[in-house]
Amino acid sequence: xxxxxxxxxxxxxxxxxxxxxxxxxxxxxxxxxxxxxxxxxxxxxxxxxxxxxxxxxxxxxxxxxxxxxxxxxxxxxxxxxxxxxxxxxxxxxxxxxxxxxxxxxxxxxxxxxxxxxxxxxxxxxxxxxxxxxxxxxxxxxxxxxxxxxxxxxxxxxxxxxxxxxxxxxxxxxxxxxx
Numbered sequence: 001x002x003x004x005x006x007x008x009x010x011x012x013x014x015x016x017x018x019x020x021x022x023x024x025x026x027x028x029x030x031x032x033x034x035x036x037x038x039x040x041x042x043x044x045x046x047x048x049x050x051x052x053x054x055x056x057x058x059x060x061x062x063x064x065x066x067x068x069x070x071x072x073x074x075x076x077x078x079x080x081x082x083x084x085x086x087x088x089x090x091x092x093x094x095x096x097x098x099x100x101x102x103x104x105x106x107x108x109x110x111x112x113x114x115x116x117x118x119x120x121x122x123x124x125x126x127x128x129x130x131x132x133x134x135x136x137x138x139x140x141x142x143x144x145x146x147x148x149x150x151x152x153x154x155x156x157x158x159x160x161x162x163x164x165x166x167x168x169x170x171x172x173x174x175x176x177x178x
Contacts, residue, residue: 030125032049032124032128033122034046034047034048034122034144034146035119036117036119036147037116037117039086039114039115040087041115043146044140044153045146045152045153047153047155047156051156054102056117057099058083060073060074060113067167067170069084069088071084071098080109081109081111084113085112086098089139098113099116100115100116101114110163121146128143129143129144139154139158139159141153142155
């Protein structure tokens with residue numbers, strides 16, 4: 001072997017060995033993981049830490065219900081979860097049957113259906129623009145630059161609380177009718 005090639009091999013080997021000798025590099029703790037989705041054609045973002053799973057093409061069994069946003073139920077690892085149409089919950093006109101579901105990380109199982117999953121992305125906390133919730137949009141008070149567009153961030157815990165409130169009101173109205 002010639003000397004320059006020998007030296008290059010030795011340098012590569014030393015760099016490789018240093019990689020194991022150094023402490024592992026940890027991703028910045030401050031970065032936030034997000035999902036870029038589309039609901040009724042509009043771009044949105046979800047915090048990944050508020051989600052227990054992402055699923056495509058799940059069978060949803062329809063149920064009779066007074067709630068227009070409730071599509072039915074589906075199973076996740078032996079648990080039955082109600083599935084709500086995210087477009088309807090956000091005030092959009094529902095289109096074709098949504099393909100994607102997110103299982104919300106909460107005490108009781110809850111799934112939200114939407115049209116399109118685009119990608120996973122990370123942002124620094126200072127890239128999230130905070131604002132007061134707009135009237136009619138209580139679950140979208142933050143905005144983030146993600147992928148190709150500014151995206152309202154859907155706050156899943158407040159959406160969960162709103163769904164619980166709506167379901168409770170529907171039960172009260174039904175019990176008054178009987």
